[in-house]
Structures are given as structure tokens and as C-alpha cells.
Amino acid sequence: MESDKPNFGGMMVYFKKPSWVFLVLLFTVISILSLQISTETFLPFQLFPFSRSSNPSVSSASDPGSCSGFLGEFPERRHVMSIKDFGGVGDGKTSNTAVFRKALVYMQRFSEKGGAQLNVPKGKWLTGSFNLTSNFTLFLEQGAVILGSQDPAEWPVVEPLPSYGRGRERLGGRHISLIHGDGLINVVITGQNGTIDGQGRMWWELWWNRTLKHTRGHLLELINSHNILISNLTFLNSPFWTIHPVYCSNVVIRGMTILAPLNAPNTDGIDPDSSTNVCIEDCYIESGDDLVAVKSGWDHYGIRMARPSSNIIVRRISGTTPTCSGVGIGSEMSGGIFNVTIEDMHVWNSAAGVRIKTDKGRGGYIANITINNIKMERVRIPIRFSRGSNDHPDDGWDPKAIPKIKGIFISNIVSLNSTKAPVLAGVQGTTFEGICFKNLTLLGLAATAAWHCEFVSGCTSAVFPLPCPQLRSNGSLACCL
Numbered sequence: 001m002e003s004d005k006p007n008f009g010g011m012m013v014y015f016k017k018p019s020w021v022f023l024v025l026l027f028t029v030i031s032i033l034s035l036q037i038s039t040e041t042f043l044p045f046q047l048f049p050f051s052r053s054s055n056p057s058v059s060s061a062s063d064p065g066s067c068s069g070f071l072g073e074f075p076e077r078r079h080v081m082s083i084k085d086f087g088g089v090g091d092g093k094t095s096n097t098a099v100f101r102k103a104l105v106y107m108q109r110f111s112e113k114g115g116a117q118l119n120v121p122k123g124k125w126l127t128g129s130f131n132l133t134s135n136f137t138l139f140l141e142q143g144a145v146i147l148g149s150q151d152p153a154e155w156p157v158v159e160p161l162p163s164y165g166r167g168r169e170r171l172g173g174r175h176i177s178l179i180h181g182d183g184l185i186n187v188v189i190t191g192q193n194g195t196i197d198g199q200g201r202m203w204w205e206l207w208w209n210r211t212l213k214h215t216r217g218h219l220l221e222l223i224n225s226h227n228i229l230i231s232n233l234t235f236l237n238s239p240f241w242t243i244h245p246v247y248c249s250n251v252v253i254r255g256m257t258i259l260a261p262l263n264a265p266n267t268d269g270i271d272p273d274s275s276t277n278v279c280i281e282d283c284y285i286e287s288g289d290d291l292v293a294v295k296s297g298w299d300h301y302g303i304r305m306a307r308p309s310s311n312i313i314v315r316r317i318s319g320t321t322p323t324c325s326g327v328g329i330g331s332e333m334s335g336g337i338f339n340v341t342i343e344d345m346h347v348w349n350s351a352a353g354v355r356i357k358t359d360k361g362r363g364g365y366i367a368n369i370t371i372n373n374i375k376m377e378r379v380r381i382p383i384r385f386s387r388g389s390n391d392h393p394d395d396g397w398d399p400k401a402i403p404k405i406k407g408i409f410i411s412n413i414v415s416l417n418s419t420k421a422p423v424l425a426g427v428q429g430t431t432f433e434g435i436c437f438k439n440l441t442l443l444g445l446a447a448t449a450a451w452h453c454e455f456v457s458g459c460t461s462a463v464f465p466l467p468c469p470q471l472r473s474n475g476s477l478a479c480c481l
Helices: 008-016 020-033 097-110 201-208 299-305
Strands: 079-082 091-095 116-120 123-127 136-140 144-148 179-182 185-191 195-197 220-223 226-231 234-236 243-246 249-254 257-259 276-286 292-294 309-320 325-329 337-348 352-357 365-377 381-386 404-416 423-425 432-443 452-454 456-464
Touching: 079 097, 097 116, 097 123, 243 249, 292 309, 292 337, 309 325, 325 337, 325 365, 337 352, 352 365, 352 404, 381 404, 381 432
Parallel strands: 079 116, 091 123, 116 136, 123 144, 136 185, 144 195, 179 220, 185 226, 195 234, 220 243, 226 249, 234 257, 249 276, 257 276, 276 309, 292 325, 309 337, 325 352, 337 365, 352 381, 365 404, 381 423, 404 432, 423 452, 432 456
Antiparallel strands: none
């Protein structure tokens, strides 16, 4: 009876004496394996799109690198001290406001001598607002928690930003941010996943009760600053916008977790504002407003200052916001916004995925915006252009100041279980032109769901469901080139 075991001996004899047929076969297999497999799909649209940045200067998600090239070299911190060295008490009850302010004044003397680093060890460190200094590192060790004071007097009122003309919520000044800096260079805010908790509920209740006297403060605001790294921390419960770099350049925000209750008002995650060369990557955000919003000033104040936001990269961001959008452009965009790349985002349970917000009176422009490879789940309106908020700083706004929008490139979008088709509402008196959609798939919509478009023009390719007539290209992709 023949054995059922494989004849390995026979196989070895075969491999010891290979025939020319076997050699040809082996060569063919190796050749096939060495070929690049095409990424093109045979479907009319890509259900699970691959990432391809249309901006060659920006590496795509397949590139494991990051935006570190945005930053210059940081001097070695030769002077390292602990907040305890200045008398800090980390019991969560003792105020350390004077301690932090004293520490920063002391460390400022080392700014021209290699800089300094202030370590915050494990504990709960209650403090009011304090100002950073140049050539400085704020380092939160594992288990360190900085708590925002519940005394409004420890968040002093400061002058409004010139591109806003007043506080964003109230006339006059605004409360300073918990951590603040103006005119700084070479600043690092990082740690071993330490936490900064703004304890914002007190401020939210003032807003809800309509007893707020001055605009709420941010958790972190840097003004007129250069070469900034914010990384590897958790930010909680900001009173207002969480991270606000304004009039800044060369800023990297990476590996952050930003959390606020989903009903906390105006708790945007990260808002680059009239800033250039900003990279936001690998962050998780839950908030009561936009996860990321790019801004550049408010109506005639922003027009007068004319300081745009430009060269902004937002990538590998995930999160949820039930009231707003995964990423927003505007609505404060009066100084102009251009050269923005948004890619590789995952947004769920949100009001909108991508939103461009403008209005009469804003003036300014939005140009060359690339949005690629976004996955949305249960997002009410996946793509939205909106207007008509009637939100102006004062009576000095000009109704004839009409924003100009040109060159919005949106590709490789998958939205599951959305409620509405895209809503693209331009502004009367101008046209949003050069709007390009490629490989857009919206699944789960009702059969009657239809795009809504006004004052827009552009073209589409491989879009489902069928776009509005203003965007039907009839095979032409001229606006997408």
C-alpha cells in the first residue's frame, strides 16, 4: 500500500536537478512579484480610497515622516528646574499662580544662555494665567496635571486682538489664556502625556447664563511667536478655543489629545489664526465646536490687518463634534486663507465633516485648499459651504466686502450614513469657482437626497450621488488641473 505522506525525498531530487522549464518558471514568478501593483480601481469610484496628496510639497499619509521640517533647531536647555524649586504645592487646592509667574520671570534670564526648562512633576498644580518666555520648555511629567484657577481675577482681561477689534464674544477686552506668550521664539510645550485642565465649566455656565462680562480665555494662546512645538499632552475643558496660535510662524502641534464635553460652547480644538507654516498632525479631539478651524481675522478689522493664514497642514486627525465640523475654514477669514492641505482624517457623529464658512462683510479670500482622504461616519452633512450667520463685530462692517473663493480640491471622500447630501451655499455677488470633487462616495443617503448648490461653479469626477448641475463636468476636469 502506498504511503499517504508527501515524498519530500523526491522533491529534493527534483530541486537538485532543475530543468530549464523550472528555471524559466522561477524567473517569471520573481519578475511578477517585483512589479508595482496598480492602485487604480476598476470601480467608477473608490470605495476605500488610497491617499494621494495633490500637493507635491506635502508628504502623504503613506509617508511615515512628519512636519518636523517646519521647525528650526531648539537650543539645548542648560538650566532645568522643577516647579517645586520655587515653592509649588501639587495638592490641587493650593494656588500656584504666584509660583508659576515667579518661575517664568526667573527662567527668562537664561533665554540668551541656551534657554531653560521648567518641569512639572506628578501632582495637581492649581494656577491662574502665566506667561511663557523664549528659548523655553514647559515639560509635564507623567501624572502631572495643571489645573486652571476658578477665580476669574486670575485670568486678567487684556486688549483685544487687532484683527478682531474686540473680544470675540463681548465688546471690549478679553480674558487672557491660561498659558500665554507674546513675541516668543523657540518654545516647546510637551511632556510624558501630562495634562492641562482648564476646568472650564465655570466659564461655560457664565456663557449659558448670559452673565459673561468679557470674552472667555483660551487654554493656550501664543501671539507673534516663531518656532513652536506643542506635543504629547492632554488638554481638557478649555473655557473657549483650546489651542490658538495667532500671528505665528513655524508651529507644529503633534500627538495631542484634546477633550471637552460635547455640549461645551465654542471649545474648538486647534485654531491657527493669521499664521503661516503650521502643521497639525496625529491628534485626537472631542469638542463642542470645530475640531480644527483655520481663521484670519474678523470683518473690517481682519481686512485692515491683512494677515493671512497660509501653508497649513492638517493630517491624521480623528474625533467627533455633534454641533460643528471636523475641519472648518473660517468663518473669520477676512485676512485671507490660502495653501491649506487637509488629509487622512476620520470624523464621526458630527454635524459636518468639512465646512467652509463665509459671509457678506468678511471680504478676504480662500484659495488653493486641498482636502484628501477623509472618512466620515454618521456625519449629518459631509461637505458644507455656509453663509448668513450675520455675525459681525460692530456697525463698522462693510456689506460690500464680499469674500472670494477659488480653488477648492476635494478628493477621496467616503461618508457612511450621512443625513444630507452636500450643501454648497456661496455668497450672492460672487461665485465660489474652481470647486473640484473627485472620488466622492456618500452611502446611506435617502433616495430623495440631493445636492444643494448656490453661487458655486466647478467640476466633478466619480461622484456619487449625482452632483448639482453647477458642478457637472460632462467629462471635463479643467477645474481640477
